[in-house]
Amino acid sequence: MTAILELENISKQFPGVKALNDVRFESRAGEVHALLGENGAGKSTLIKVISGVHKPDTGTMKIEGMPVHFDNPRQAQLQGIATIYQELSLYPELTVAENIFMGHGMRRRMGPFSVLDWKAMNEKSLELLTSLNIHDLDPHRKVGALTVGNRQRVEIAKALSLNARVLIMDEPTAALTEADVVRLFEIVRLLKQRGVSIIYISHRLQEVFDLADRVTVLRDGHYVDTKPVSETSEDDLIRMMVGRTINDLFPKLPSEVTHEVLEVRDLCCKPLTKNVTMTVRAGEIVGLAGLVGSGRSELAQVVFGITPAESGQVLIEGKPVQIKSPAQAMELGVAYVPEDRGTQGLVRQMKIRENVSMAVLSTLMKGIFVDNNAENDLADKTIKQLSIRAYSREQVVNKLSGGNQQKVVVGKWLASKPKLLIMDEPTRGVDVGAKAEIHRLISELAQQGLGILMISSELPEILGMSDRILVMREGEIMAEYSRAEATQENIAAAMMSDAVRNMNNQRKLSESSKV
Amino acid sequence: MTASTHSNSGAASKKDGGFLSSLRGFFGSQEGILLIVIIVLMVAVGTSNPRFLSQTNLKDVFAANAYIAVAALGVSMVIISGNIDISSGALVGVLITLSGNLAVGLADAGWPLMLVNIIAWVAPLIGGMVIGAVNGFFVAYLRIPAIVVTLGMFSILKGGLILVAGGNTIYNLPEGYTIAQQDWLGIPSTIYFMVILTIVVFLWLRYSATGRSIYAVGGNAEAARLSGINTRRVIMITFILNGLMVGICSLMLATQFNQIQATAPPGLEMFVITAAVVGGVSILGGTGTVLGSTLAAILVKTIGSAMVFINVSPYWLKAVQGTLILVTVLVDVLRRRRQSRQ
Numbered sequence: 001m002t003a004i005l006e007l008e009n010i011s012k013q014f015p016g017v018k019a020l021n022d023v024r025f026e027s028r029a030g031e032v033h034a035l036l037g038e039n040g041a042g043k044s045t046l047i048k049v050i051s052g053v054h055k056p057d058t059g060t061m062k063i064e065g066m067p068v069h070f071d072n073p074r075q076a077q078l079q080g081i082a083t084i085y086q087e088l089s090l091y092p093e094l095t096v097a098e099n100i101f102m103g104h105g106m107r108r109r110m111g112p113f114s115v116l117d118w119k120a121m122n123e124k125s126l127e128l129l130t131s132l133n134i135h136d137l138d139p140h141r142k143v144g145a146l147t148v149g150n151r152q153r154v155e156i157a158k159a160l161s162l163n164a165r166v167l168i169m170d171e172p173t174a175a176l177t178e179a180d181v182v183r184l185f186e187i188v189r190l191l192k193q194r195g196v197s198i199i200y201i202s203h204r205l206q207e208v209f210d211l212a213d214r215v216t217v218l219r220d221g222h223y224v225d226t227k228p229v230s231e232t233s234e235d236d237l238i239r240m241m242v243g244r245t246i247n248d249l250f251p252k253l254p255s256e257v258t259h260e261v262l263e264v265r266d267l268c269c270k271p272l273t274k275n276v277t278m279t280v281r282a283g284e285i286v287g288l289a290g291l292v293g294s295g296r297s298e299l300a301q302v303v304f305g306i307t308p309a310e311s312g313q314v315l316i317e318g319k320p321v322q323i324k325s326p327a328q329a330m331e332l333g334v335a336y337v338p339e340d341r342g343t344q345g346l347v348r349q350m351k352i353r354e355n356v357s358m359a360v361l362s363t364l365m366k367g368i369f370v371d372n373n374a375e376n377d378l379a380d381k382t383i384k385q386l387s388i389r390a391y392s393r394e395q396v397v398n399k400l401s402g403g404n405q406q407k408v409v410v411g412k413w414l415a416s417k418p419k420l421l422i423m424d425e426p427t428r429g430v431d432v433g434a435k436a437e438i439h440r441l442i443s444e445l446a447q448q449g450l451g452i453l454m455i456s457s458e459l460p461e462i463l464g465m466s467d468r469i470l471v472m473r474e475g476e477i478m479a480e481y482s483r484a485e486a487t488q489e490n491i492a493a494a495m496m497s498d499a500v501r502n503m504n505n506q507r508k509l510s511e512s513s514k515v
Numbered sequence: 516m517t518a519s520t521h522s523n524s525g526a527a528s529k530k531d532g533g534f535l536s537s538l539r540g541f542f543g544s545q546e547g548i549l550l551i552v553i554i555v556l557m558v559a560v561g562t563s564n565p566r567f568l569s570q571t572n573l574k575d576v577f578a579a580n581a582y583i584a585v586a587a588l589g590v591s592m593v594i595i596s597g598n599i600d601i602s603s604g605a606l607v608g609v610l611i612t613l614s615g616n617l618a619v620g621l622a623d624a625g626w627p628l629m630l631v632n633i634i635a636w637v638a639p640l641i642g643g644m645v646i647g648a649v650n651g652f653f654v655a656y657l658r659i660p661a662i663v664v665t666l667g668m669f670s671i672l673k674g675g676l677i678l679v680a681g682g683n684t685i686y687n688l689p690e691g692y693t694i695a696q697q698d699w700l701g702i703p704s705t706i707y708f709m710v711i712l713t714i715v716v717f718l719w720l721r722y723s724a725t726g727r728s729i730y731a732v733g734g735n736a737e738a739a740r741l742s743g744i745n746t747r748r749v750i751m752i753t754f755i756l757n758g759l760m761v762g763i764c765s766l767m768l769a770t771q772f773n774q775i776q777a778t779a780p781p782g783l784e785m786f787v788i789t790a791a792v793v794g795g796v797s798i799l800g801g802t803g804t805v806l807g808s809t810l811a812a813i814l815v816k817t818i819g820s821a822m823v824f825i826n827v828s829p830y831w832l833k834a835v836q837g838t839l840i841l842v843t844v845l846v847d848v849l850r851r852r853r854q855s856r857q
Binding site for chain 2: 325326327330343348361368369372412
């Protein structure tokens with residue numbers, strides 16, 4: 001088999017992050033090549049380089065031996081590279097045929113004009129779909145009315161209409177039902193027979209073994225290895241993906257774990273919170289691991305009253321409560337540092353002082369006006385306690401660095417004197433120095449008796465900070481490990497694959513004491 | 516950033532001469548620039564035509580147009596909250612007609628004059644708040660975009676007004692009704708309305724919890740909601756207060772002359788929005804002060820009057836007003852873009 005696509009020494013630097021560092025990749029005609037790595041390993045950046053969205057800083061890219069440079073996605077498309085992103089990029093108000101031919105419509109002559117030839121396009125669409133063994137999709141239907149599985153088939157037909165030689169699929173099964181997954185696999189195999197090279201990204205390891213011929217693993221922006229799937233195993237792949245050492249980025253302080261601050265029983269809120277039962281105790285850091293979309297943030301939002309629970313029980317310090325709104329959660333001593341500080345955490349054009357006091361303003365009143373002195377004191381205290389680097393409390397938060405912005409959000413919630421602090425990706429998008437500082441802060445807060453529920457996509461962070469680790473997948477808590485028994489491998493396995501979990505269970509049963 | 520930062524940033528930067536630096540801060544802000552532009556414009560036009568600075572003309576510029584600044588207070592609050600109100604002109608038409616007809620009708624029915632006047636003064640305030648509450652309910656609780664809600668309200672009020680009042684003029688207003696004509700201590704009463712209301716609204720927005728919430732909701736509604744702020748209630752309050760300001764504006768306009776034209780003053784809503792935007796209230800919500808909107812209302816009127824005195828056709832006023840809006844919004848957008856890039 002010959003290589004269609006070859007990448008050598010690809011590096012890509014973003015402000016503050018080296019997303020790709022000397023990465024190579026090669027895919028052949030008629031193969032399914034799986035691309036694996038943790039969140040943030042560089043998979044997305046790599047496929048964006050291949051599809052012309054990002055230009056690499058260094059390195060060469062060849063198609064069938066010829067060097068190519070893409071300035072934009074259009075040029076990549078013309079070279080036969082098609083990408084199906086996780087969020088499908090279709091126009092819901094247009095028909096199937098209109099979507100398939102978006103940007104490269106077929107034309108015919110009408111007198112002196114060249115006009116779009118809808119008849120030909122509808123016929124061609126039908127032909128494309130038929131060639132994929134899709135016989136139940138009318139080219140005249142609006143895409144908005146289709147199921148996710150059908151929309152994906154439209155995307156594939158669109159890729160074919162561009163004569164794609166390389167088809168990149170970014171987590172294509174993430175939102176599919178099982179029946180749709182089976183059909184998708186059939187289509188992928190069909191394309192493979194026709195000599196299309198498929199780059200397949202998935203977190204589900206089982207799919208890699210079902211479908212792929214070779215697999216390439218990335219970690220922290222570095223190339224790890226490429227192997228034929230037949231010569232590897234799930235354990236092997238997981239080790240390749242997560243194998244890194246934990247340094248003292250995680251200052252963990254001893255802390256006295258006492259009573260239960262939060263207990264939830266059979267908590268449900270469709271579609272991503274299913275029968276969740278868990279506890280968080282005072283002085284304890286509970287790490288909540290799981291893939292993006294596994295329902296971690298959704299669980300936090302149920303507990304914080306943003307999307308109130310449909311059923312199940314919530315107990316705060318042993319007392320049953322109903323939490324219907326964030327305001328109510330705050331009164332009960334729950335605080336939530338959201339995932340995205342820009343859209344959910346901060347009012348960017350306001351000052352540090354105004355952001356920090358936002359959640360507790362009603363307690364800072366003197367008559368009908370806000371008590372300036374009390375507010376200033378609070379802001380100064382917060383800046384000092386969290387060592388926020390700013391020239392004054394009057395600085396607009398937009399001008400702070402990511403790490404300092406995050407500290408302002410944390411400060412806002414500490415001002416409400418919570419008993420339970422939920423932190424969703426507390427160190428996303430902050431540099432390493434600030435990361436260590438935020439970790440220290442989390443440790444100190446636990447030491448002071450706060451119960452902390454920390455959601456994170458970074459396994460080292462989960463392992464380094466947590467006293468106890470819960471793993472979620474598809475809205476359920478799949479596993480619980482103590483700090484002592486948790487390893488990157490068993491958490492990653494619980495996050496990703498049924499197969500591994502079942503295997504582990506069987507192993508547990510048969511050997512009765514392993515893992 | 517604004518006048519209020521005097522005390523705050525002054526305290527924060529004591530070392531480098533707090534007063535001077537906060538003074539510099541003020542003149543670097545939108546409000547400071549407006550003040551400078553107004554003064555420069557007055558001096559320049561006054562030099563070329565001294566009659567511009569005569570007492571009658573200044574009275575006309577400040578007193579006769581104070582009602583625009585008052586309505587701009589309301590719409591500024593609405594825009595700061597991240598919404599918009601384009602119904603205020605039509606609402607003013609309805610409220611002045613309501614007030615005038617009540618005054619004439621009740622006086623004819625033989626009610627005591629004092630009581631008649633009080634009713635006729637208070638009625639537009641209540642009416643304004645009721646319509647504001649309706650707008651606010653649609654925006655906050657039914658989540659219909661404010662531009663759609665207030666566009667609908669604009670048509671309903673304007674159409675209704677023509678049906679009911681037919682553009683008539685209301686004469687024979689009872690004695691004592693026309694408070695906007697009065698001078699108190701030698702200063703026209705409307706100036707008091709404008710100045711006092713501007714200060715009160717400014718302080719309320721800046722130092723009350725609800726006022727602060729309006730900025731928070733306009734700046735980032737999601738973050739505000741997650742901080743326990745009842746965003747719907749805040750939007751509702753904002754629209755009701757806007758209605759109150761429109762009501763006071765109507766009261767000032769209705770009592771300005773000895774007769775009332777029962778129509779909506781043409782283009783008033785655009786005038787009012789212009790004042791807010793030129794005054795530094797970001798159309799994207801979350802920033803700006805009513806000090807700015809009041810100064811901008813004065814500026815626009817000063818320009819209008821100045822044009823007459825230097826023999827420029829007043830028809831240019833609209834074009835100047837439009838240019839002002841575009842320039843201000845452009846500056847605002849560029850400023851934000853620069854900030855977000857950092």
